[in-house]
Amino acid sequence: MTTGVRRRMGVEERRQQLIGVALDLFSRRSPDQVSIDEIASAAGISRPLVYHYFPGKLSLYEAALQRASDDLAARFVEPRQGPLGARLLRVMGRYFDFVDEHGPGFAALMRGGPAVSAGGACSLSTASATGALVDSVRQAAYDQVLAHLGVTDPPARLDLVVRSWISLAESTALIWLDGRRIPRAELEVQLVQDLAALLAVGAAHDARTAALLSRLVEDEPADGPFADLVARLIALRADDRPARSGTEAG
Numbered sequence: 001m002t003t004g005v006r007r008r009m010g011v012e013e014r015r016q017q018l019i020g021v022a023l024d025l026f027s028r029r030s031p032d033q034v035s036i037d038e039i040a041s042a043a044g045i046s047r048p049l050v051y052h053y054f055p056g057k058l059s060l061y062e063a064a065l066q067r068a069s070d071d072l073a074a075r076f077v078e079p080r081q082g083p084l085g086a087r088l089l090r091v092m093g094r095y096f097d098f099v100d101e102h103g104p105g106f107a108a109l110m111r112g113g114p115a116v117s118a119g120g121a122c123s124l125s126t127a128s129a130t131g132a133l134v135d136s137v138r139q140a141a142y143d144q145v146l147a148h149l150g151v152t153d154p155p156a157r158l159d160l161v162v163r164s165w166i167s168l169a170e171s172t173a174l175i176w177l178d179g180r181r182i183p184r185a186e187l188e189v190q191l192v193q194d195l196a197a198l199l200a201v202g203a204a205h206d207a208r209t210a211a212l213l214s215r216l217v218e219d220e221p222a223d224g225p226f227a228d229l230v231a232r233l234i235a236l237r238a239d240d241r242p243a244r245s246g247t248e249a250g
Contacts (some may be wrong), residue, residue, distance in 0.1 A: 001185050005080075009069050011053070011092075013047075014053055015053050015063075016052065017043060017056075018039065018043055018050065018053055018060060018066075019060070019064055019067055021037050021039055021042045022034070022060045022061065022063070022064045023064040023067055023068060023081050023102075024042075025038065025039060025042065025105065026061065026064050026104070026105045026108070027068075027101065027104060027105035027106075028103075028104060028105075030056070030102060030108065031061050031108065034057075035057075036050055036051075036056075036244060039057075039166070041061065054235060061129075062129060063130075064105075064106075065109055065133055065134060066103055067128060067238060068102060068106075069109060069133040069134070069136060069137050070107055071098065071107070072095075072106075073136065073137045073140035073234070074086055075094040075095050075097070075098055075143045076095070076100075076140060076144040078090055078091050078092055078143070078144070078148070080147065080148055082217070082225075083220050083221055083224050084148055084149070084216055084220070085192055085196075085220055085224040085225040085226045085227075086225075087148055088148070088192045088195065088225075089189065089192055091144075092169075092188040092191050092192060093188055095169065096130035096173065096184055096187070096188055097176065099173045099176070100184070100218060104228065106173065106174075106177070107174060107177060109130065109133065109134060110134060110170055110174060111139075112175075116232060130152055137178045138163075138166055138167075140169075141166050141169075142162055142163060142166060145162050145165070145166070145195075146162060149212060150212075151212065151218075152231045153218045155206055155208045155209065156206075157202040157205055157206040157209055158199075158202060158206065158208065158209045158212070160202070161195075161198045161199055161201075161202045161209070164193045164198060165191075165194060165198055168191070168194055168198075169191055170186065172191060189225050189228075190227045192226075193225055193226070193228070193229040194225045196198065196213075196216075196229055197229070199212070199216070200213060217230075
């Protein structure tokens with residue numbers, strides 16, 4: 001007869017396990033609704049042992065946010081091969097995988113909280129740290145998008161386009177979490193097309209952005225998301241002509 005023996009973890013391994021357990025719990029419920037006792041139980045250890053590795057829930061929450069932000073930033077990494085539209089679709093797929101799996105945690109990260117101290121009060125230092133983590137995710141996304149566009153020194157309008165699109169992706173994901181009323185796959189395509197639309201507006205005001213957009217459109221296949229957007233806009237224009245002609249004739 002054999003008995004199961006619990007394997008003793010090293011310090012760093014146990015810390016990483018606790019961070020993973022906490023991140024899973026924080027991803028499903030607001031951090032102020034998760035207790036140290038619950039984290040300890042999920043990790044299979046005692047409450048005092050949790051405090052051996054982390055001073056309190058606040059420090060564990062910050063460590064979980066750090067891992068979440070690193071994971072989210074990594075979702076934007078994509079080999080720079082093939083049409084841009086297809087690359088961005090894969091990025092959006094991984095981005096929404098994260099949003100789908102870590103809904104409350106994603107919302108907490110992007111909204112800068114909730115962060116609760118041991119006494120129940122909001123921690124300004126944690127809010128500041130959370131803001132820095134969010135900024136690091138945004139910067140990583142910005143750098144990756146520029147790399148995919150093949151640009152190292154963007155003009156001011158292109159810089160604005162890329163940063164605006166990243167903010168749009170964040171706000172769209174947060175709104176989608178509240179009810180998920182639009183199919184996820186459709187939203188991913190829409191966000192890729194949103195970037196094309198923003199680039200088109202920027203191109204109308206900036207020659208370098210116009211040249212970039214022209215190159216991107218030339219490289220896009222007929223079944224790509226950018227080409228699909230153009231086809232849909234042309235179809236809308238064609239559908240509108242008979243109605244406008246009838247109105248003018250009257």
